[in-house]
Amino acid sequence: MAERYVDWKALETAALAAMERAYAPYSKFPVGAAALTEDGRIISGCNVENASYGLTLCAECALVGQLHMSGGGRLAAFYCVDSTGKVLMPCGRCRQLLYEFRAPGMQLMTTQGIKSMDQVLPDAFGPEIWRNLDDTSKRTV
C-alpha cells in the first residue's frame, strides 16, 4: 500500500493547541494529541486530570471522543506532544484506544520517527476477536 501523504506540521500545530487546553494541575504535565482521520479531518484532545489521580483521562481519551462527536471514521495519522512541544509516545492504554480506530496503514509520529500501529502495539488484542466470536455457539468458555 502506498503511504498516505500526511501534513505532520498541521498535526503538530493541532496537538500544541490541544496541549494548551490541558487540565493537569497534579502532574503539571500537559499533553496534547492530534490525529488525521481517513476522510481528512483533524481532531485533537488534551489530558484531563482528577483529584483522584487514577481517574485521569489521557489526551487520547478526549481525542477518541472527538473522533466520534465529529462524525466517526478511522485514524490515518497521530501526533502527540508534551508542554515543551516534544513528541510524546502514547501510553500503553492509549495505544490500545488508538488501535481500535486505526485506518489501514495508520502512521504515528514517535520519538524515533514515523511508525506503524503494529510497530508500537505488536500482537494487539483487537476488535477482530469479537467478530470471530460473533457466533456464540463457537465459544468454548
Ligand SMILES: O=c1ccn([C@H]2C[C@H](O)[C@@H](CO)O2)c(=O)[nH]1
Ligand atoms: O499517553 C499519554 C500518557 C500520559 N498522558 C497524561 C496523563 C497525565 O495527566 C500526565 C502524566 O502521566 O500525562 C496522556 O495524556 N497521554
Ligand SMILES: [Zn+2]
Ligand atoms: Zn494514555
